[in-house]
Amino acid sequence: MSNTSNYFELFELNPAFNIDVATLETNFRKIQSESHPDRFVTATSTEKLQSMQLATLANEAYQTLKQPANRAKYLLEQHGITAIADTNTAMPADFLMQQMEWREAMEDAVSEKDIAVLEKLLLEMRTEAKRLSIELSHLIDEQHDYAAATASTRKLIFIDKVCADILKAIEKLED
Amino acid sequence: MALLQISEPGMSAAPHQHKLAVGIDLGTTNSLVATVRSGLSSVLADEQGHALLPSVVHYAADNTIEVGFAAQKKLNLDPHNTIVSVKRFMGRGLQDIDISQLPYHFTETSGMLQIDTRAGVKSPVEVSAEILKALKTRAEEALGGELVGAVITVPAYFDDAQRQATKDAARLAGLNVLRLLNEPTAAAVAYGLDNASEGTYVIYDLGGGTFDISILKLTRGVFEVLATNGDSALGGDDFDQRIFCWILETAKLSPRNAYDMRLLLSKAREAKEWLTEHAEANVSCMLSDGEYVNVTLTTQEFINLTATLVQKTLAPTRKAMRDAGLEISDIQGVVMVGGATRMPQIRKMVAEYFKQAPLTNLDPDKVVALGAAIQANVLAGNKSDADLLLLDVIPLSLGLETMGGLAEKVIHRNSTLPIARAQEFTTYKDGQTAMSIHVVQGERELVSDCRSLARFELRGIPPMVAGAARIRVTFTVDADGLLSVSARETSSNVEANITVKPSYGLSEDEITNMLKASFTSAEIDKKARMLAEARVEASAIIEAVKAALSADSALISVEEVQTIEAEIAKLEVIALTEDAEAIHQAVEALNHATEAFAAARMDASVKLALSGKELNTLDL
Numbered sequence: 001m002s003n004t005s006n007y008f009e010l011f012e013l014n015p016a017f018n019i020d021v022a023t024l025e026t027n028f029r030k031i032q033s034e035s036h037p038d039r040f041v042t043a044t045s046t047e048k049l050q051s052m053q054l055a056t057l058a059n060e061a062y063q064t065l066k067q068p069a070n071r072a073k074y075l076l077e078q079h080g081i082t083a084i085a086d087t088n089t090a091m092p093a094d095f096l097m098q099q100m101e102w103r104e105a106m107e108d109a110v111s112e113k114d115i116a117v118l119e120k121l122l123l124e125m126r127t128e129a130k131r132l133s134i135e136l137s138h139l140i141d142e143q144h145d146y147a148a149a150t151a152s153t154r155k156l157i158f159i160d161k162v163c164a165d166i167l168k169a170i171e172k173l174e175d
Numbered sequence: 176m177a178l179l180q181i182s183e184p185g186m187s188a189a190p191h192q193h194k195l196a197v198g199i200d201l202g203t204t205n206s207l208v209a210t211v212r213s214g215l216s217s218v219l220a221d222e223q224g225h226a227l228l229p230s231v232v233h234y235a236a237d238n239t240i241e242v243g244f245a246a247q248k249k250l251n252l253d254p255h256n257t258i259v260s261v262k263r264f265m266g267r268g269l270q271d272i273d274i275s276q277l278p279y280h281f282t283e284t285s286g287m288l289q290i291d292t293r294a295g296v297k298s299p300v301e302v303s304a305e306i307l308k309a310l311k312t313r314a315e316e317a318l319g320g321e322l323v324g325a326v327i328t329v330p331a332y333f334d335d336a337q338r339q340a341t342k343d344a345a346r347l348a349g350l351n352v353l354r355l356l357n358e359p360t361a362a363a364v365a366y367g368l369d370n371a372s373e374g375t376y377v378i379y380d381l382g383g384g385t386f387d388i389s390i391l392k393l394t395r396g397v398f399e400v401l402a403t404n405g406d407s408a409l410g411g412d413d414f415d416q417r418i419f420c421w422i423l424e425t426a427k428l429s430p431r432n433a434y435d436m437r438l439l440l441s442k443a444r445e446a447k448e449w450l451t452e453h454a455e456a457n458v459s460c461m462l463s464d465g466e467y468v469n470v471t472l473t474t475q476e477f478i479n480l481t482a483t484l485v486q487k488t489l490a491p492t493r494k495a496m497r498d499a500g501l502e503i504s505d506i507q508g509v510v511m512v513g514g515a516t517r518m519p520q521i522r523k524m525v526a527e528y529f530k531q532a533p534l535t536n537l538d539p540d541k542v543v544a545l546g547a548a549i550q551a552n553v554l555a556g557n558k559s560d561a562d563l564l565l566l567d568v569i570p571l572s573l574g575l576e577t578m579g580g581l582a583e584k585v586i587h588r589n590s591t592l593p594i595a596r597a598q599e600f601t602t603y604k605d606g607q608t609a610m611s612i613h614v615v616q617g618e619r620e621l622v623s624d625c626r627s628l629a630r631f632e633l634r635g636i637p638p639m640v641a642g643a644a645r646i647r648v649t650f651t652v653d654a655d656g657l658l659s660v661s662a663r664e665t666s667s668n669v670e671a672n673i674t675v676k677p678s679y680g681l682s683e684d685e686i687t688n689m690l691k692a693s694f695t696s697a698e699i700d701k702k703a704r705m706l707a708e709a710r711v712e713a714s715a716i717i718e719a720v721k722a723a724l725s726a727d728s729a730l731i732s733v734e735e736v737q738t739i740e741a742e743i744a745k746l747e748v749i750a751l752t753e754d755a756e757a758i759h760q761a762v763e764a765l766n767h768a769t770e771a772f773a774a775a776r777m778d779a780s781v782k783l784a785l786s787g788k789e790l791n792t793l794d795l
Contacts, residue, residue, distance in 0.1 A: 030784040037654040
C-alpha cells in the first residue's frame with residue numbers, strides 16, 4: 001500500500017476519468033487518519049519518516065485525482081501519453097481563436113478595472129470546463145480515444161490557466 | 176476492575192498514564208495556557224485567578240525579568256525596557272517594521288531585528304521565550320509534573336521565518352513542541368468539538384497584531400482547511416494607534432517622549448475597549464510636562480477613524496473564499512476569534528459580508544488555547560480513539576529565484592500539508608560545478624517583493640557540458656508548516672545532497688549558547704544537555720517500539736521480532752552509560768531494525784481503514 005505508485009489503487013478506485021468523488025474524499029480522509037504525522041508524534045523516527053512519505057503521497061494523489069485536468073493528464077500518462085510537452089502544443093484553429101478572445105476580454109476588463117466583467121468571464125470559462133469534463137469522460141472511459149482526449153485535456157489545462165490568471169487579476173484590482 | 180499500576184522508580188511510565196501536555200496561545204497582547212483534564216479543555220489561571228498573561232516582558236534594573244501583569248505595570252514607567260507586542264517582531268527585520276512610534280532601541284542582526292535593553296541585546300525569540308517560560312511554570316505548578324510537550328499556536332498567515340522563530344522560542348523555553356498549530360484551526364477544534372458541527376465554516380480571527388481568515392470543512396472529526404489568508408501585521412494594536420493619532424491631533428500635542436507615547440497608547444486602548452459597550456469614551460491624563468489632556472471620542476468618530484482597517488480584512492477574506500471555490504451561501508457559520516472581534520463595527524461588517532450573524536458563544540480570547548490543548552492531548556497519545564484529525568495548508572506560496580529576478584512557484588499557497596515538490600534545474604555553462612539557489616515565499620512575481628527564506632550554494636556538481644546536469648531540488652513542508660530544502664544531482668552517480676534550514680532559524684549552537692546564558696551558574700553545558708536529550712530519545716523509542724510489538728508483532732516473523740528485541744536490550748544497557756553518541760547510535764540501530772515492521776504496520780492500518788473497520792476496535 002505505502003509502496004503503491006498508482007494513485008487510483010491507493011484510493012481503491014477504478015482507473016477512469018469519471019470517478020466517484022465521494023469515495024475519493026472518504027478514502028483520502030481514511031488514509032490520512034492512519035498516516036498523518038500527527039498520529040506519529042511520539043513514534044520512532046522510522047515511523048515518522050514513513051508517515052511523512054505516505055501522507056505526502058496521499059495529498060499529492062488526492063490533488064491529482066480531484067482536479068479534472070490533472071486527473072485526465074494523469075490517466076493519459078498511464079497510457080504513455082504526455083498531454084503537455086514542450087514540442088507538443090498544437091491546438092485547433094477555432095480553439096486558438098477562442099483563446100485569443102478570452103485573453104483580450106480579460107485584458108480589456110483589467111484596463112477598465114471591471115471586476116464584474118472578470119467574474120462573468122470566469123463563470124463562462126468554468127461552464128466550458130464542465131463541458132470539456134463531460135466530453136473527456138466519453139472519450140476516455142467509453143470510446144478509449146486517447147488522441148482526442150489529449151486534445152481536450154490540453155484545452156482544459158489551458159482554461160484552468162486562464163482562470164488562474166483571471167483570479168490573479170481580480171486579486172490585484174482588489175488590492 | 177482495574178488494578179493500580181506502579182512502575183519501578185526510574186522506569187518509564189506505564190503506557191496508559193496520562194501525559195501532561197498543554198496548548199499555548201502565544202498572542203500579541205495576551206498569552207494563555209490550557210490543558211485537557213478529565214476530558215475537558217480548560218485554561219490554567221495564575222495564583223490570582225487570571226487566565227490571561229499579558230505578553231509583556233520587563234527587564235528590570237536589578238537584573239530580574241518580569242513577565243505579565245508585573246511587567247505591564249512598568250510599561251509607562253520604563254518603556255525602553257518593557258517589551259510589548261513582541262510577536263510583531265518575530266522573524267522580521269528592521270525594514271519590515273514601522274519603528275517611528277515605538278519606544279525601543281533596535282539593532283539589526285542576521286535577518287531578525289533585536290532590541291537593546293538594559294539587560295543586553297535581546298532577540299524577539301528570547302523575549303518570547305520568557306513569556307513561554309512563565310506559562311510553562313504556571314502549567315507545571317498547576318498540573319504537578321513536568322510537561323511532555325506543548326502545542327504552540329501561530330497565526331495561519333505566519334510565513335516560514337515567523338514559524339521558525341516561534342519554534343526556536345519554545346525550544347529556548349525548554350518546551351518540547353508537539354506541533355505548531357494555526358490559530359484559526361485551533362479555534363475551529365474548540366468550537367467544532369463543542370458543537371459536533373459538520374459543514375463549511377469560516378474562522379475570522381482578529382487578534383492584537385495579526386489577522387487570519389480560514390475556511391474549514393468539518394467531516395466526522397476531520398478538520399480540513401480549504402483555504403487560508405490574512406495579514407500578519409494587522410490587529411487590535413492598529414485600532415489603538417488610530418485613536419492615539421486622533422488624540423495627538425485633537426489635543427494639538429507636539430511630538431512626545433517615550434513615556435507620554437506609552438501613556439497615550441494605553442489610554443487609546445482603554446478608550447477602544449470602553450467603546451465596545453458605550454457611546455463615547457473620555458480620555459484624560461496628565462503628561463510628563465504637566466500638560467493636561469482631556470478629549471472625548473464618540474462611537475461614530477471611532478468607526479470613521481477605523482473604517483479602512485475594518486475594510487482591510489475584507490480583501491484576504493475574498494481571496495480565501497475564492498481560493499476555496501466557495502460562495503457566501505456555502506458557509507454554515509462564521510466563528511469570531513480574537514479580542515479585537517469584540518468591536519461592534521467588526522461584527523457588523525462580518526455579518527453584512529457573510530449575510531449571517533457571526534458565532535460568538537465561545538470566549539474569543541480563550542478559544543485558541545482551548546483548541547490547542549485538545550490537539551496537544553491527542554498528539555501526546557492520551558486519547559486512544561483519536562478521531563480528531565487536522566489537515567492544514569501552507570498559507571503562502573514557496574518559490575525559487577529564476578533568471579531576471581523572477582520567482583517561480585514550486586508549492587502553491589493552500590496546498591495541504593505535508594507536501595513535497597521537486598523541481599529540476601540545469602547548468603548554463605560548460606563545466607559549471609556550483610549553482611546558487613534562492614528560496615522565497617510570497618505571491619508576488621518579483622523576487623524582491625517576496626520574503627527571502629534561504630540562499631545556498633550547491634557545490635560538487637560533476638563538470639559536464641551546459642544543460643547536461645540534472646539538479647533536482649526538493650522542497651518539503653512538514654505538518655508544522657516548516658520548510659526544508661534538499662538538492663541532488665541526478666544525471667551522474669555523484670550525489671550532492673544537502674539540507675538547508677531557512678536563514679532565520681537558530682542553529683543548534685546558538686540555542687545552546689542562549690540556554691547557557693540563561694543559567695547564571697552555567698550548570699548545564701552542551702554535553703550534559705546532549706546526554707539528557709539522548710536518554711529521553713532512547714526511552715521514547717523503547718516505549719514506542721515495545722508498544723508497537725505488543726500490539727502488532729503478528730505482522731512480522733518471530734526472527735524479526737527477536738532481532739528488534741535484541742536491539743532494544745542493547746539500547747537499554749547503553750542508555751545507562753554517559754556516552755551520548757553511543758546512545759544515539761544505538762537509537763539509530765533500533766530505528767533501522769524496525770523499518771520493515773513500521774512499513775508493515777502502516778500498510779495494515781491503512782488497509783484496515785479502507786476496509787471500513789476501525790483499527791482500535793480490533794485492538795480491544
